[in-house]
Amino acid sequence: MFLKINQKARVFTLDTGRLNEETYEVMDAISSKYGAKIEILFPDKNEVEDMVREHGPNLFYKGKDSRFLCCDIRKVRPLKNYLPNLDGWITSIRKDQTQNRAEAKKFEIDELHGGILKINPLVDWSSKEVWEYIKENKVPYNKLHDMGYPSIGCAPCTRAIKGGEDPRAGRWWWENDSDKECGLHVSHNVNP
Template sequence: MEGLKAAQNISDSLEGKSIVEKLKYLAERYEGKVIFTTSFGYEDQVITDLIFKNEIPVRVITLDTGRMFEETYKVYRTTLEKYGKPIHAYFPPTDKVEKLLREKGTFSFYESVENRKECCYIRKVIPLKRALEGNQVWITGIRAAQSANRSNLAEFEWDEGNHIVKYNPLLDWSLDEVKQYVKENHVPYNILHDKGFVSIGCEPCTRAIKPGEDFRAGRWWWEQNTGKECGLHESK
């Protein structure tokens, strides 16, 4: 209850403020304990631009699973060049990756939902927990329209699993609004977006979506309706 109250108090204090004002408030109130995780997709690039352009002291990090698209690494590099600010990479534990591949092979995630979630846990969730350790606010690029699982989220919420306040600044933005911001502000973006990729993760687990398909259809497309989440945003 205490965490939920903290998230609600922040929300109440910042009602009516702009995203930049909210970011500045959080950075000042929780000095050195605010973190933003980027995967270099459209939404994350908008937030990166807002943080770096306005010189807001928020630590920006990315989770490098070891299986990212070449295009993702390219926008990573371009973002570093444009802003001249650090983006810290966190990697999965070597011993667990080696054990997984040794025991189950290189593509075990195609074999079952359990195997896929195991791979996601090792490559994403473990390094995320290490990155979040000691922080009090976690900023994300989640939008409500991305999936049914995210439609009931709040702008400020308490993540019980990570014991941290989560701030979702673009929660109510549409994809068109995100694209417009990127265009108007000349923000570097992943060129895979131009090829039908709307949600970009690991290369073996991501494809472009077809006209009329759900936003998350390009992630783990071989699975049925299993929630289409990797575990990063499960607050249990």
Template sequence: MSQPSQQTASLPQLAADAQAEQILAAGIAAATGPVTLACSFSVEDVVLIDILHKVAREVRVFALDTGRLNEETYEVAEALLERYALSIDWYFPERQAVEQLEREKGLFSFRASLDNRHECCRIRKVEPLRRALSGKGGWITGLRRAQSVTRTELASIEVDQANGGLLKINPLLNWSDEQVWDYAKEHRLPVNRLHRQGYPSIGCAPCTRPVREGEHPRAGRWWWENPEHKECGLHR
């Protein structure tokens, strides 16, 4: 993947209580090339689209269609297109790779082992992400520390070594669940109906289930795996 490198660039210095708008502005200014928002149509991503619409409309939005998304997720995408006149750059898995995987291992190989699950995520998510980030100087995510034990060490702006050294900008990193939902309600944002049906985290349909009361928000993602394994490879 050919893209500008940020590996030797100095990262912006931000106050511990920097606002999302300040993080976005600093990250976009520091990036050595175009910046794009990765959108899975979660409530966090919808919040970010609303903020970007106010402060940085030039930032483009991309989404990964794994071929196994919920209908409710596509409904959010359509609502955002209508509300913000967005142009979403959709990326799909390579057809031959998906065909070979399903032909050789069936439709649910990802539940057989962690290696198999990583293989499915690599084909459906990681490889399309690499194409989406090609030539970019930075990307924006809706990652928050409160979401998972795998995300506690993230920074608001960091160098993404796994994707060639571009900047990774996480404006909502320190937001709580309450802050995210208060913003969404205040601004009457379109949110995925599954959130209100017990899905705090939404991915591919076969890999996501509602959580029970008292469970961690990420408990419904790959529920057959240990918490420390619950990433798909997009955020290594």
């Protein structure tokens, strides 16, 4: 939608190093369909090496602190390092995704990232409306959605859901909380 308005719009995403192959495929499909050069943000190599050396590659299964540490190093810090270079950013979060996001507004001051502008244009959209837009406009989407994954994060931390489960039940499925987040849109105050 943004690229239709402005061909020079900057598009960025995070590569944690633990994504599914299908996620890389959709990045390529989007670049090729819209001619967008996606800026891919990576975590700091030394931080990842230190973390994996100390806690192992699959530390997230060991407990919540370990999981937050991994999300912090692989996702939250790269975003925190990137956003101060911008006046604002646009996200696709929606109110119906999590309890935390239910309070989101179309325009916010992003206190987590230095008080820049945060714009959430789809905040009032339902999942059904998103899918209608995708189909009508032939927007490339992650093939995992057709395999029972309504919400997609990193490969080891996301599974398909069963009928009747909450759409985010497949994210960090071994945790019991009803409202799970990685820290990109809410803070977990991780202090490794």
